Amino acid sequence: MGEQMRRQRAGVRHRPVPAAALLAASLLLAAGPSLAGCTATGTPQPSIAAGSTAGPSGGATQASAPLETSQTSAKAPVYWLGKSRDGVYLYREFRDADGKDNPIATALRIMMSQKPLDPSYFTPWQPPKKLAASVSGRNYITVDVSADAFNTGVDEPTAQLAVQQLVYTATAAAASSGLVDAGQPISVMLLVDGRTSQLAFDRVQLGQLMQRDPSMVAPAWIIDPQEGAQVTGALKVFGRATSPDKAFAWQILHRDAQGAKSSYVSGTVTSGNQPGHVGEFTFSVNLPAGDYEIRILPSDDASPAASATTSAWDSKGFTVTG
Known part of the structure; x- marks a missing residue:
């Protein structure tokens, strides 16, 4: 991947974590992976995407960072890395979901454990032994995954994309299930074995709230x-x-x-x-x-x-x- 691509993928955008947010995240994770009020709304429309959320800097347009609308619990929105004409970007598929887990954890487990339908898509994640996801009332999604989910053999641009792959998938699943306020920015905190400030893929520093980076989705x-x-x-x-x-x-x-x-x-x-x-x-x-x-x-x-x-x-x- 060329130097231009590396500059384009120069990093996941972060915001400092409020102390209250970290406390809320720890309390949510202590409660386990279940989500109160975890119900899907709307009629089944697995092929329609609309709506928006503010990007990491608060200035993204609807098209540059589209946020999914209410879909059906039978379909999970999952983002993958995909090879295109000038590099690698994020692409989305809708996948069948069994509904046994909460929608966010379900989508993320598919992302980490299954193969995409499209042969030109791929994922650098590996099947985790443990995975939990929770949502706070302030549009904060907390994801806790075991360290075995990370493939440490990827380069830094791929690692940056993979972290955003998780952010896009988690926010998509939360929005399509009606678990967050789609009119407000949605943030994701990624923990590794319950700990903050870890390195994802041995390359990306975690510990901050993350939002969708519109530069990483396919044109x-x-x-x-x-x-x-x-x-x-x-x-x-x-x-x-x-x-x-x-x-x-x-x-x-x-x-x-x-x-x-x-x-x-x-x-x-x-x-x-x-x-x-x-x-x-x-x-x-x-x-x-x-x-x-x-x-x-x-x-x-x-x-x-x-x-x-x-x-x-x-x-x-x-x-x-x-």
């Missing part, structure tokens, strides 16, 4: 379809970008029986600027039955001749069944 990603989706009827593509009024190219590749890809149809789309939908984009395409890949690229890659090797912001493989 654009596809929400629907998810990787491996089975589509009936018209393909409805839904995604989001970190900037409003941003033009992107899209391309659909057809995969033949031998796995070879060829450009089938392409076009452009512009991210939205309406309140509550800042950065979102959507379009529909009628496709015959078959295997395909949808790709989101910079606007200057809109040519139908763009090859399957052209580097994309995000891509998803799917099948049209009829």
Whole structure:
């Protein structure tokens, strides 16, 4: 990863921890991983993302640090690290959840213990022996994880991204389950075996309250379809970008029986600027039955001749069944 990437990932943004916050965190952890009032609200909408929260400096826009809205307890929002055209960013998937644990711990355990659906995504975390999560009344999320969750073989930019992966996943799970006030900034305290001021991945200093860093989320990603989706009827593509009024190219590749890809149809789309939908984009395409890949690229890659090797912001493989 180049020097420009290292500067871009130059650190997780922190704020000093109020003494009262640390006391609240310790009391919450002493109570164990259960969450009072831990219920999901709203109708099942596992593919819709909207809303916002202030970034670490309080100046982030809706699109740059989107906060999930109420979803369903059957789906857990999980962020992964993903390789894109110019580096590594955070991407999100919705995953099935069994509902036996609290929503935050469930999403984090998936993040640390399972593989992403998209083969271009990955996680540097390892399955932990212990994991607990709690929420205080002031939008403070406290996560306590055992030291075995950390892969100490990662470099510093990856470690910085991984800590933000946890922050994004924890805040997403809390917001989508209605456990926090989505109109206020949400902070995360990460403890290691109940202790503050530890080093995550032997590289990132913990002990401060953390919020979402908008520079670490992907410039654009596809929400629907998810990787491996089975589509009936018209393909409805839904995604989001970190900037409003941003033009992107899209391309659909057809995969033949031998796995070879060829450009089938392409076009452009512009991210939205309406309140509550800042950065979102959507379009529909009628496709015959078959295997395909949808790709989101910079606007200057809109040519139908763009090859399957052209580097994309995000891509998803799917099948049209009829």
